[in-house]
Amino acid sequence: MAGHSKWANIKRQKAVVDAKRGKTFTQLSRAIILAARNGVPDPSGNFQLRTAIEKAKAAGIPNDNIERAIAKGAGTFSGDNHSLEEIRYEGYGPCGVAILIEALTDNRNRTAADLRVAFSKNGGNLGETGCVSWMFDQKGVCIVQGVxxxxxxxxxxxxxxxxxxxxxxxxxxxVVTEVANLEILNQTLKDKGFQVTDAELRWIPSNNVEVTDSDQARSLLKLIDTLESLDDVQNVTSNFDMSEQLLSVSVV
Known part of the structure; x- marks a missing residue:
């Protein structure tokens, strides 16, 4: 199993009892804002918005907060002077691992500075646009449980x-598909009786970097955890491959 996939599973499990509840709420609310901005502000006609709302409800976000986020995305929320910008950052972690960061921010200078500090303190460096994105393809992914x-x-x-x-x-x-086909795959799996717990867009690496050194593994996972803890960061993707034993030891 690729380490980045196992790491994603661990992060999902941790999120259930994550003490950083406010961070989760911020991420999910911003995902709703972005989805409403990029399409119609009606979940019945906007698959991205519908899935964002489902995730928010599963995390316990109140309906009032969800409606407010939709209004912000649609531009109908009075008194909202903050304009969120979607930006992708790229960099390298320990062992030359490629890292993609998707962020939503109202201040790109602040976000870039925070990311640069996170990289430099954990054995990596923030790179130029395009330095690692060529190693990844964006796909649609359905998480299916009870198989x-x-x-x-x-x-x-x-x-x-x-x-x-x-x-x-x-x-x-x-289950992986083309981005444009994610809604069809999601509905087909549900129609066939499968429990789809998540449907998301994900950057999937075309090649992986094997990490075998425990100190570098620990630094890498600390870097990823630090990046994910930043308020402006929505998703972090990397191309590392790591044994489950080393991954478990490094996470502890």
Whole structure:
């Protein structure tokens, strides 16, 4: 299993009892704002907005907050003078691991400064635009839980236009498709009786860097954790590969 996939699973599990609840609320609220801005402010006609709202409700965000975020994205919320900008940053971590950061910010100078400090304090460096993005392809990913029959999952995935799938944990799979096909795949899997717990856009690396040194592994994971803790950061993606044993030791 690629280390970045396992790390994503660990982060999802931690998020359930994450003490940084405010950070989660900020991320999810901003995702709603962005989705409403990029499409119609009606979840029935905007798949990105619909999934963002589902995640927000699952995290316990009140309906009033969700409606306020939609209004901000639609530009109908009075008194909102902050304009969020979607920016992608790129850099390198320990061992030359490539890192992509997706951010939503109302002050790109502040965000860049915060990222630069995070990289420099954890053995990495913030790079120029395009320095690592060529190593990644953006895909749509459905997280499916309760998979007991892989043949049925394969059949449903193919019918939904999936490119591939991977069992990441016991009875849990990640099904991958083209970005434009994510909504169709999501609905097909649900129609076939599968429990889709998340449908998201993700940057997937075309090649991985194997990390075997425990000190470098610890520095790398600390860097990623630090980046993810920043208020303006929405997602962090990397191309490291690490054994589960080393990953577990380094996370502790």
């Amino acid at each position: 007991v029959d892989e043949d049925q999952l394969l059949e449903a995935s193919l019918e939904g236009g999936a490119e591939s799938y991977e069992m990441t944990e016991e009875e849990t799979a990640e």
